[in-house]
Amino acid sequence: MIPEMTPNGHVETLRTLHRIGEAGGVPCYAGSNVAQEFSLAVRDGGLCVTPKTTAAYQRSLRPVAHFRVQTQPGDYPELNLMMGMISFPGGDTSTKCYRPFSRDKARVAAGLYVGVHSRLGDDPGYFNAVFRHFADAIPAQGIGPALERYGSIDVDTWARRFQQLHSHTYGRTHLVELHLLDLMVRASATDDRHVIEIGPYQGRSTAAIAAALGDCGVNSLLFSIDPNEFAPQAADVALANVAAVGQRRRLVQIHRPTAAVTGIWTEGMASMAFIDGSHEFADMLTDYNLCDRLLMPGGILVLHDIFPARHVGYEPMFPDPPRLLEEVVLPSDRYRPIAAAHQTVALRKLHGPNP
């Protein structure tokens, strides 16, 4: 059973996605609690919602568009989740529509979803269900075994884990990004290979990675690097989050910037690396060069705050991470993008010698 967080913030019963029609040939789905408060219609290539009653407070829905891209080698991932928001200020009962948007003609919408944004934040059950749909479409990218690793999970525990992390830990890593990290751990985890994380902050991503490693039953460690210069207590929160998912003994916290960590690394020791540290280009280059050296061939590199700016209609909040992707990672021809969710991109390191 996937727990559901209702608009009043209670975790309740099963959250399922119902197919409600097609918009321009794209299947549309709605979370089970949306229909309680909103009328849904599919028209003019979009998903339209109308509140059934007035409310004194603002209500928001979180539409998600799942895109498929006809990729060229070295282009953005074939599968991509982009999130939107439809808000109804108090008293507003007008009809509002969501249409998938992309600047890129090669990106074709493959699914449209809508779920309620609860007053406590995003709804974990909804994003969990959307991500399962999304993950089912990925095996073409060679991560079929990762999906089999989902098979052993108690889904109830799994969804509550994300809910707990998302509602009680400060951070900008979204639920669908935590799900992507979780999936990429399952796609790469190998005994005697480890995971490197740069920039855990309070440990949302850290706990998601550690928990997935635990589910995989491998002996891997998680090396988590953060100087925590401005928030020293964040490391304790991260540790508590990892302990809460039962993986305390897997975590190695390193309280320094990446450049100051030397003498402990071995080339090829990592099955996965996640970079979400400094967002300055020079620092990111240091982070990337380290991870590139440590990642085994076939390992997975995950980058956060990579806005696919040429696909969406807004400029990136941080200009340097997309620069790293476009000017360094993709031109190296040693990484193939395999999936993206929100601002996170996952790439497979190809087999071949390091330069």
Ligand SMILES: C[S@@+](CC[C@H](N)C(=O)[O-])C[C@H]1O[C@@H](n2cnc3c(N)ncnc32)[C@H](O)[C@@H]1O
């Ligand atoms: C955006 S936060 C990371 C959020 C986290 N991944 C999550 O899931 O909530 C960025 C973190 O990177 C850390 N950081 C900044 N410069 C760094 C560097 N040179 N090396 C490692 N970590 C760094 C910061 O201290 C901060 O905690």
